Amino acid sequence: MATTAVDVLVIGGGATGAAAAYDLARRGVRVLLAEQRDLSTGTSGRYHGLLHSGxxxxxxxxxxxRECILENRVLRRIAPFAIEDTGGLFVATALDPPDFPQQWVTGCAEAGIPTEKLTPGQAREHEPTLATDITAVYRVPDGSCDSFDLVHVFVNAMRLFGGDALIYHRVRALLREGDAVVGAELEDTRTGEVRTVHAACVLNAAGPWAGVVAGLAGLDxxxxxxxxxMIAMNTRWVNTVVNRLRPAADGDILVPVGTVCVLGTTSVHTDRPDDNTIENWEVNKILAEADAVVPGIRxxxxxxxxxxxxxxxxxxEAGHDDAVGRAxxxxxxxxxxxxxxxxxGLVTVVxxxxxxxxxxGEQAADVVCAQxxxxxxxxxxxxxLPVPAAPSRRYHQLDHRLRQLEHGELAGELICECEMVTRRQLEDAIAAYGDQPVQLDDLRRDLRLGMGPCQAGFCSYRAAGIxxxxxxxxxxxxxxxxxxFVNERFRGVQPLLWGHGLRQFYLDEVIYRRTLGLDKLSWDADAEGDGAGDDAGIEGADGFTL
Ligand SMILES: Cc1cc2nc3c(=O)[nH]c(=O)nc-3n(C[C@H](O)[C@H](O)[C@H](O)COP(=O)(O)OP(=O)(O)OC[C@H]3O[C@@H](n4cnc5c(N)ncnc54)[C@H](O)[C@@H]3O)c2cc1C
Incomplete structure (x- = not known):
């Protein structure tokens, strides 16, 4: 079993773990980050995309x-490549409590959030799709933020300061000696290999899994x-973040992120850290609420x-023990x-x-350094932060790539027409992984492959071949x-099967089930890698569930 020794092991490759690992590396700490899947695949890759003004x-x-407005300014300064300065609007409708805007303006002033009152007419000049019956509008410094880019750059910068990261490595045990945590056992989720990491301190930045990780050390x-x-609409609909000006409730926010507009969100109690269910009422509620501020969007x-x-x-001890959800x-x-x-030897940030x-990350690193x-x-x-070298890793809107294509700056035939990913881009992205295994989903996060209207209907078999x-x-x-890959893309489409989306889904079904016969294929794990013919283990019908 391989053994490594570092000063600090950071568990979790979401935004918090990545920021903390970068912070520690800058302080001269020998740091290793372990992430059980790819970077930014926990909550950080499943969020709304809003750089909050607060x-x-x-x-x-x-x-x-207060934390949001301060950090909003810091992130704009240190990570401008991951942020689009969309600005934000808080919009009240006749349905919203009339006394709320005044309370809100006072709260913003106290928190140091700049607000500018607009007339509904001025707001509609800026955002023509806004409803005509809005009653109050304020401008705030919201933005949108690409978390995949941000997290990758934190990790790359951490590496420049001598740190390292292991993706697809799950911490399966924390090592305890008496009253101290002294390291962890990591399992490579792709090969099953196990390695021991000795660390003077372990930082638990496992997001929703932080309780599970603390439990590995016997702590509660x-x-x-x-x-x-959340729901992504296929065009931007608005170019400014639009928030509902009322006490926080379901379906309050529209965020233009890259090529799409993300509507959300809801607040549902669950008892599982990995619960990714979407209920029908959530879809209906989000679309109805968005329609009240941007009519027609549903x-x-x-x-x-x-x-x-x-x-x-x-x-x-904070005394809010029975608060739930938005409270x-x-x-x-x-x-x-x-x-x-x-x-x-253990610190948790959550x-x-x-x-x-x-x-x-900074405050967690302070406590780690004190230990x-x-x-x-x-x-x-x-x-x-250093600007990502590969242009594909930079936040983009569709017209960026369109312009590059028109000016011959993007070479190679198109593999993903929706997001304009060329063969060359795909090959460069695959090559960047070197000898490391790479999955289609990793390439999706790198390039937005398969994230457009056909939801991987046309690009995924081409990309899989390359x-x-x-x-x-x-x-x-x-x-x-x-x-x-296709199963996962279609899982996100299934709650939305009507109109164009339904037609596309039927077409994808024809491609993947009836033409390629993916539903007829399954695999026998024992037959993998035995060299007895590539397809020796493919039989039966339980690998594909479209
Ligand atoms: C619906 C929703 C919408 C949101 N919208 C916004 C928004 O618009 N703006 C905003 O600022 N914030 C938003 N947030 C909050 C934001 O997404 C989170 O605060 C942030 O992503 C948390 O990052 P994290 O690194 O702490 O957790 P995560 O991103 O979940 O990272 C934890 C990581 O730990 C890994 N891990 C767990 N166990 C192990 C183990 N045993 N071994 C190795 N790795 C392990 C997981 O795989 C995961 O990648 C939203 C949250 C939700 C749920």
Whole structure:
């Protein structure tokens, strides 16, 4: 069994773990980050895309509002490549409580959030799709943020400072010696290989799984899980973030993110950190609420729905123990297990927002450094992150790639027509993984492959073929990778089967089930990699569920 020794092991490759690992590496700490899947595949990859101004929390949760506006400014400064400065509007309708805007303006002023009152006419000049019966509008400095880009850049920057990251490595055990956590056992989820990591301190940044990870050390960190659903519409509909100006409720926000407009979200209690269910009422509610501020949007083409789980933590001593859903504050907690449990070598960071991930990372790193007897302050707010080298890793709108295509800057034939991904881009992205295994879903996050209107209907079999040629994987593996990818794309389409989306789904069914016969294929794990013919293990009919 391989053994490694580092100063700090960070568990979790979401925004918080990535920001904390980067912070620690800048302080000169030898850090290793372990993520059980790919980077940004937990809540950070299943979020709404809003760089909060803090306006959302100005009345009920002033602490979070203040954190958001401060970190909004910091992230714009250090990670401009991941952010689109869309600006934001808070819009009241006749259906909303008439006394709320005044409370909200006061809350924003107290939290330091700048607001500018517009007339409904001025707002509609700026955003022509807004309803004609809006009663009050304010402008705030919201934005949208690509979490895949942000997290990758935190991790790449951490590497420049000497740190390392292992993706597809699950922490399956924490090593305890008496009253101290001294490391962890990591399992490579692709090969099953196990390695031991000795660490002077372990930082638990496992998001909704933070309670499970703390449990590996025999500690009890109770987290409430709050699920929220979102829907991506196929065009931007608005170019500014539009928030409903009322006490926070379901379906309040529209966020233009890259090529799409994301509507959301809901707040549903769940008892599972990985609950990605989307219920029909959530879809109906989100579309109806969005339609009240942008009439007609519910009849537009919805591309995909997904949901994520908010880990809500309030220490029992905070006195809000029976709060649920939106009543629980969105600020974060850093738990020093020396103080709380008399256990050294473990720190947990949980809660918060993606907007506040850098601050969470910094404060968690402060507590880790205190445990290491290090007295070096965090400096992540001071210096811009390195701009991603590969243009594909930069936040883009569709017209960016359209312009590049027209000017001959994007070479190679189109593989994904919806998101304009060319063969060259795909090949470069695959090559960037070197010898590491790469999955179609990784390429989706890198390039937006398969995220457009056909939801991978046309591009995925082409991409699977190119990937197989370049990596020399067996036909069996390629078929399985294709089925996994297509299944996952279609899972997000299934709650939205009407109109164009339904027609597209039938077409995809013809391609994948009736033409390629993916539903007729399954695989026998024992037959994999035995060299007895690529397709030796493919038989039966349970690999593809479209
Ligand atoms: C519906 C919804 C909408 C949201 N919208 C917004 C928004 O618009 N703006 C905003 O600022 N915030 C938003 N948030 C909040 C934001 O998404 C989260 O605060 C943030 O993504 C949390 O990041 P994290 O790194 O703490 O957790 P995660 O991103 O969940 O990362 C934790 C990681 O730990 C890994 N992990 C778990 N167990 C192990 C293990 N044993 N071994 C190795 N790895 C492990 C997981 O795979 C995961 O990748 C939203 C949240 C939800 C649920």
């Amino acid at each position: 306006g959302r929390y100005a009345v009920r949760d002033p602490e979070t509002a 960190v109770r987290i409430r899980f709050d699920r929220g659903a 009849a537009g083409r919805a591309l995909r729905a997904w949901s994520g789980v908010r880990p809500l933590y309030e220490p029992p 629980v504050k969105r600020t974060f907690s850093v738990i020093d297990h020396v103080e709380r449990d008399d256990v050294r 809660g918060g927002k993606l907007t506040t991930c850098r601050l969470m 290491l007897d290090m007295d070096k302050p965090g400096t992540t707010a001071d210096e811009a 990937l197989q040629q370049m990596h020399g994987t067996s036909g069996q593996e390629a078929v399985r990778a294709l089925a996994d």
